[in-house]
Amino acid sequence: MIDFPLSTSMLISPRSLQLSAWLGHIPFASWLIEQLEPRLIVELGTHRGASFLALCQAVQEQGKTSRVFAVDTWEGDEHAGYYGDEIYNELREVQQRNYAGISEMMRMRFNEALPYFDEGSIDLLHIDGLHTYEAVREDFETWLPKLSDRGVVLFHDTCVRERGFGVWQYWSEISQQYPAFEFTHTHGLGVLLVGKARHPALSRFAEQWVAGGFAPINRLFDVLGSNIKRTEEIERVYVGLSDARSEVNRLGAIAHDSRLRCEQLEQELHQAQERIRHAEQEVQQHRLQAEHNALTPDDLRRIAGEERARVVEELQAMVVPQLEGNTRKLDQLLRPWWRR
Numbered sequence: 414m415i416d417f418p419l420s421t422s423m424l425i426s427p428r429s430l431q432l433s434a435w436l437g438h439i440p441f442a443s444w445l446i447e448q449l450e451p452r453l454i455v456e457l458g459t460h461r462g463a464s465f466l467a468l469c470q471a472v473q474e475q476g477k478t479s480r481v482f483a484v485d486t487w488e489g490d491e492h493a494g495y496y497g498d499e500i501y502n503e504l505r506e507v508q509q510r511n512y513a514g515i516s517e518m519m520r521m522r523f524n525e526a527l528p529y530f531d532e533g534s535i536d537l538l539h540i541d542g543l544h545t546y547e548a549v550r551e552d553f554e555t556w557l558p559k560l561s562d563r564g565v566v567l568f569h570d571t572c573v574r575e576r577g578f579g580v581w582q583y584w585s586e587i588s589q590q591y592p593a594f595e596f597t598h599t600h601g602l603g604v605l606l607v608g609k610a611r612h613p614a615l616s617r618f619a620e621q622w623v624a625g626g627f628a629p630i631n632r633l634f635d636v637l638g639s640n641i642k643r644t645e646e647i648e649r650v651y652v653g654l655s656d657a658r659s660e661v662n663r664l665g666a667i668a669h670d671s672r673l674r675c676e677q678l679e680q681e682l683h684q685a686q687e688r689i690r691h692a693e694q695e696v697q698q699h700r701l702q703a704e705h706n707a708l709t710p711d712d713l714r715r716i717a718g719e720e721r722a723r724v725v726e727e728l729q730a731m732v733v734p735q736l737e738g739n740t741r742k743l744d745q746l747l748r749p750w751w752r753r
């Protein structure tokens with residue numbers, strides 16, 4: 414049984430949840446702020462701000478006077494991936510709205526931030542930048558002089574052994590040189606007590622870690638951290654569901670419009686078919702009429718004969734009286750001659 418101060422600080426409920434591999438360590442971070450009461454906290458590697466915002470919230474909720482500094486290029490690296498300005502802008506907006514009075518975001522490389530901190534001034538340093546052996550070693554060694562006599566250093570990802578991660582290797586070396594303990598959940602978090610003035614509870618954790626009795630504490634913070642991870646997962650699923658619902662509504666509206674258009678087109682098609690049917694009827698009527706009016710060769714012969722007879726009759730009516738008149742005139746002229 415490890416004797417350590419249980420408190421509600423480890424039941425912190427994060428105000429906002431970012432997608433991050435760090436969420437499971439928030440209960441311990443909050444409890445650590447309460448115990449350590451750090452005057453100056455510096456984080457190397459912030460990305461979306463899961464750890465940074467949790468540290469700020471813990472400081473604020475517990476009414477501590479700590480100042481929290483986040484250093485990052487907010488450009489990404491080969492392990493976190495590279496990203497655009499929107500990540501920095503979103504985090505900056507949250508930080509300014511909630512924690513402007515207690516925190517600063519320093520957009521620069523870690524070594525460029527060094528001159529802004531006094532030697533021996535940092536009580537809590539969180540190293541979560543690039544995760545190669547060389548990078549973690551450089552981050553620790555360059556920042557070590559800045560740590561106070563109460564200084565505690567957190568190393569994230571001490572359990573990851575893939576993609577060139579080398580924190581585990583550096584942790585296995587450095588944890589031999591200072592009192593230390595390590596959480597194995599949430600990719601691992603190494604806690605190194607570099608300052609000589611150590612907090613008693615942290616010293617007991619370090620002793621138990623060496624003695625093999627740290628598992629219950631690891632388990633306790635793992636379970637508390639799992640709740641936060643699940644909450645984030647549920648929120649993410651809800652966002653996915655809400656997006657899916659919006660998509661269903663959008664597609665439903667398109668389907669409705671398409672159905673209306675189909676009905677309209679069906680009506681237009683029906684009207685066109687009616688017009689075609691009507692036109693066909695008219696054509697049929699004209700064809701019947703034409704057939705009805707059509708003349709056979711016999712009809713033509715008969716009509717031609719009748720026409721010829723009519724014309725002959727007219728001619729006769731016109732010509733015969735004239736001929737008869739002329740004949741009479743000729744008779745009168747010739748009559749004297751006939752008498753001789």
Ligand SMILES: C[S@@+](CC[C@H](N)C(=O)[O-])C[C@H]1O[C@@H](n2cnc3c(N)ncnc32)[C@H](O)[C@@H]1O
Binds near residue numbers: 484541
């Ligand atoms: C693993 S992420 C930090 C995760 C964060 N602590 C969280 O809670 O999710 C690593 C970050 O370190 C930053 N980084 C890596 N090397 C850096 C360097 N030398 N200087 C400044 N930023 C660096 C990257 O831009 C990246 O955003």
